[in-house]
Amino acid sequence: MLQKPVISASEAAAKVREGDALMVGGFMACGSPHTIIQALTEKGTRNLTLICNDTGVHDLKSGRVTGVGHLVQKRQFRKIIASHIGLNQETQRQINAGETDVTLVPQGTLAERVRAGGVGLGGILTPTGLGTEVEEGKQVITVGDRLFLLELPLKADVALIKAKKADRAGNLVYADTARNFNPLMAMAASLVVAEAEEIVEVGEIDPNAIHTPGIFIDALVQAERLEG
Amino acid sequence: MLQKPVISASEAAAKVREGDALMVGGFMACGSPHTIIQALTEKGTRNLTLICNDTGVHDLKSGRVTGVGHLVQKRQFRKIIASHIGLNQETQRQINAGETDVTLVPQGTLAERVRAGGVGLGGILTPTGLGTEVEEGKQVITVGDRLFLLELPLKADVALIKAKKADRAGNLVYADTARNFNPLMAMAASLVVAEAEEIVEVGEIDPNAIHTPGIFIDALVQAERLEG
Amino acid sequence: MEYVANKDNIARRIARIFKPGNVVNLGIGLPTLVGNYVPEDVTLILQSENGMLGLGPAPAKGEENRDLTNAGGAPVTIAPGGCYFDSAMSFGIIRGGHVDYTVLGVLEVDQEGNLANYKIPGKMVPGMGGAMDLTTGSRVVIAATLHFEPSGASRLKRRCTLPLTAVREVNLVVTDLGLFEVMGNRFFLREYFEPYTPEWIKARTDAEIIIPNDCRPVVF
């Protein structure tokens, strides 16, 4: 089994290019790759499209910012695809000011769209969003006497994800609710960098306990920043 | 967390009724619930529809039969949905004799259809089977400049699955390649009985290592027959 | 008779709907209160859409696990027999009909069973998060809400005016005035909180309300 390179957070950030579609794992910053996010914030790469469950927290009063909220704050995104932005007041401000294009996607649909991108489906039919604004512009497919929305796959140029443990072959194990979108995004991007709290030798993880097979992972980063 | 009943194999078999759609886990009998299969063979319930990856082995010369092949041999199915029947000569014979209606489904499509049934999707779009006999009678959906087959969800009345270990809440862990269709079928049937080699107390399985959440499981059976 | 907002009554009444072993998703905010009132002999399996079954209470100060939060990002614990999974599985559980009850707050709910809770155009666009899937997929959808908006208008409408979260998915509405069942494009007042009376409630509610013969006061 070939070993995957272990690179620095700034090397990981350098793999994200102007204009890229970028998936970032995490749910309200739980399970986000904070070390790489910090490096990407410092690098300041712009015109990115973000695909993420949410945009973390940004409280304009207290100044508290978490997760990909740091990248939003530096206006590195021209477009955001997320299910929830309610706790990030800066995202809300950017929408109202017309600075950033935000598309809201139901969370379960977002998960299936990312999965579909990873597993080669041309789309999935879901009842979620029928009869709501989410239906706008979409094919409605009839199956028997039921209607469904056709939701299309999402793919990205780069996915930045976070694991609890990785082996050198790139096999990943996540912890608790920090799993969330990480295993889905691992499948759906051309280049995938996984930040891990612990990087162990090949063979040290039970093959039945691996959540993400190493073949999806292009490089590993040792996590240094576990919150933020 | 409520405990799930541990029942006998014959009690499990009695839950399958004449005419039921029945999912059975396993891949060439690896990971099949052999103890329950034996009980159901003895009970002889008929007119069932089988949904299974394959029909195991049945070598008419040697008389060797494995997995759901035992049920095929007793002609308990009027319909079989599977991806492969090549090593079961009795299934082949029943097709040729017009005794059993067999629908062949590409294996990846079968997996996604069972998953779709379990996770509430109205269908999935796959490129697999386009331009082949698999396309017959199906909606072809255009997305951009690509064509896909619309494949519909599969559900069952009863699923009989096999785990390595279960806790009393029904949480399951599978071993090695004996996992295969078991976790998918666990989600897609009205009633799910899991046969397990080991049944432990709640709390004895790491919540991050659980493959199938206990909420899907209605009853457990202690495995006694591990092959066949 | 004067109206006094009472969130706890809503939570207490909803808490008595469940049976042991039910799989329940409690939304952030008012619905979270429901957890405080579930009878001791009713063990629920709480689903949290960020990826767990067996959601437990908040940890003691200093015992927080940064990898274990609820859907609002707050630290929680896991109950014995619980487990973790990814977001596709989490919403597979939800969309697939494996959640018995979802309890969620609303901005508006109408007598057709529509609800609105994710967007006030031009004002607030928090996003639907998991709400659209939860309302579409759960077997029973319970809207938990104060009966009146701050302006005094009832949140129970003939027709929602805000962008919908889901169409015809609400089964029960529990407010601090009573418990309403949505049936045949009407609200049926099944129970009411004393000292309010069915007539008082009907008079102050925008939507059409049916008062069946067996309508009765809530008894705890």
Added chain:
Amino acid sequence: MEYVANKDNIARRIARIFKPGNVVNLGIGLPTLVGNYVPEDVTLILQSENGMLGLGPAPAKGEENRDLTNAGGAPVTIAPGGCYFDSAMSFGIIRGGHVDYTVLGVLEVDQEGNLANYKIPGKMVPGMGGAMDLTTGSRVVIAATLHFEPSGASRLKRRCTLPLTAVREVNLVVTDLGLFEVMGNRFFLREYFEPYTPEWIKARTDAEIIIPNDCRPVVF
């Protein structure tokens, strides 16, 4: 010149196509032989569609694990760094384009890149198993087959006559006569096995064969 069937030559030539780290699925039968000839310095990651990456060699007698088989149901082992998953993930890997090469046997393959290997109507209906997904999803599809049917007809056709497994998905065909690339609805003979000559091969093959200037003998 007399034709002598030679499966090993097919396997040996295919085995030299891969680069270290490639994810490869080898079908049951002839393709399985390929594993015997992969150079020692080329570590492949073998995918087995019944649910594993890191397929290892057969276990020693008495060391079989009944929970660990290949897609044919035969006992195997797992290589270091390998892992297990369910059938949805397995075919997600395949359909999603994460398998670099799939090698599979065929009954017929044609110059448009179509292949047939799962059904002879009225005679044999084993089912497609994973073959349709493997040919549709893998980045490069290699058909591995003896050049001739038992009847003497070539398996490389202008147009398949049997029910198709996949349409226009075959990239390479390796037979015991040579290595053919499918391009622009033709077979390009890139390499041939001596003592056969390109002209000899072309004369005995049903399909249209282009012999490019740089066509050369296979050298091991």
